[in-house]
Amino acid sequence: MSSDDLNKRIAKYLDDHQKDYIQRLSDAVSIPSVSAWPEHRPEVVRMVEWTKSFMETLGITVELADVGEQKLSDGTKLKLPNVILGTYGNDTAKKTVMIYGHLDVQPAQLSDGWDSEPFVLTERDGKLYGRGSTDDKGPVISWLNVIEAYQKLNEPFPVNVKFVLESMEEYGSDGLEDLLKSLKNTFLSGVDYVVISDSYWLGKTKPCLQYGLRGICYFFLDVECSTKDLHSGCFGGTIHEAMTDLIAIMGTLVDNKGHILIDRLYDEVVPLTLEEEELYKPITFDTAAYCSEAGVQSTIQSEKDQILMHRWRYPSLSLHGIQGAFDGCGCKTVIPRHVIGKFSIRIVPNMKISTVEKLVENHVQTIMKERNSPNKVSVKLEHGGDYWIADPNNPQYVAARKATVAVHGIEPDLTREGGSIPITLTFQEQTGKNVLLLPIGASDDGAHSQNEKFDISNYMNGMKVMSVYFQELAKL
Ligand SMILES: NCC(=O)N[C@@H](Cc1c[nH]cn1)C(=O)O
Ligand SMILES: [Zn+2]
Ligand SMILES: [Zn+2]
Secondary structure (H helix, E strand, O other): OOHHHHHHHHHHHHHHOHHHHHHHHHHHHOOOOEOOOHHHHHHHHHHHHHHHHHHHHOOOEEEEEOOOEEEOOOOOEEEOOOEEEEEEOOOOOOOEEEEEEEOOEOOOOHHHOOOOOOOOOEEEOOEEEOOOHHHHHHHHHHHHHHHHHHHHOOOOOOOEEEEEEEOOHHHOOOOHHHHHHHOOOOOOOOOOEEEEOOOEOOOOOOOEEEEEEOEEEEEEEEEEOOOOOEEHHHHOOOOOOHHHHHHHHHOOOEOOOOOEOOOOOOOOOOOOOHHHHHHHOOOOOOHHHHHHHHOOOOOOOOOHHHHHHHHHOOOEEEEEEEEOOOOOOOOOOEEOOEEEEEEEEEEOOOOOHHHHHHHHHHHHHHHHHHHOOOOEEEEEEEEEEOOEEOOOOOHHHHHHHHHHHHHHOOOOEEEEEOOOOOOHHHHHHHHOOOEEEOOOEOOOOOOOOOOOEEEHHHHHHHHHHHHHHHHHHHHO
């Protein structure tokens, strides 16, 4: 059978089973595998078991790798979820592709402002709403659905596949780096290509392939002022309040232009070259749609190229929250005794995590000295992940471009991603092979946000691209 005919046959099978795929995603989304909530760890474990069972029905050999314990901020320890190592096929005449994905999700509650229950997959206007639908349960299940389709059609699978599926990605991929290092000469040997579907297109209609990610340094800023919470009428105006110090420090980190105010933070950022500037020009990007997806009136930068550069090639600092602060409705006149500010810095080539950590520490100490406060203050790097950059001219990218053209009828843009997948660089280093980011979700999917969704069309076309990509890899 010609490869065109095979593609058509598989595409038809996939289209005919759309309902089953939606049900499968619904089953996965119904497991609230939130890695950031320690009390939800059994749900994360349930998600690992669910995926393992599904993989085994497909004849994938599954091994569960123990990656040790997580140390929680109160000093207690919690077992980390096992990492799934899957092997499908070991034909030495075939290429071997390693697929990475994650089964954990960001926290979500209806009260955050969702229009439907986050852990009940809900279809509206061709979109599947639910936490993890696009990040990253939909893409992970898509890979597995494609394997199933070849089996049901009795078609030989074009490549060998290895899977690494973790369940702590949204919390910094605890334990995974050490595991991969330990597998360098065993499970990881023989891998020819690594592919990750855990990111999004730059727009709603045009596909892209990505060759860069920012890294992340996530900080906890801890301020303690007293042994207990206090009445602001009795103590306000007489003591150094923890929240006041915390807000003051957090207010010195970044200005209203998005410029980070930490001394020397930009020293290691690679200078922009004329050659790099040219790369932004052909990329399709709609700034108005970007604003509307974010639900904002305007962006800090007005030009397309500048917006993209500040997403991809410059660092950014975001404030995320304050643990211990009063956040209920109504009024409470308390002075919290202990608060923890959460912020992160997205890092870019050639910033080093260790340098960022030191600069942040110096900054906090300097501000505290200026404030002359007796409060106990510490800042801790909760987790860090490196930036990553790959060669988009590698044959694997050519295979993915061909697959995209075959399904979408259009050349994908070559882009970078502002988010982080902390383990990507480790895959590149430990296998010594090219890594491809193959996003299948759309820019408005709202990963990490309320009403996260995955379009049915992206789900279906994503599987078709994956299927052709496997065939194109086999031809390399
Ligand atoms: N889809 C990738 C993603 O969402 N990655 C997270 C990773 C992360 C790191 N620390 C907390 N989360 C991201 O925020 O970019
Ligand atoms: Zn993800
Ligand atoms: Zn995520």
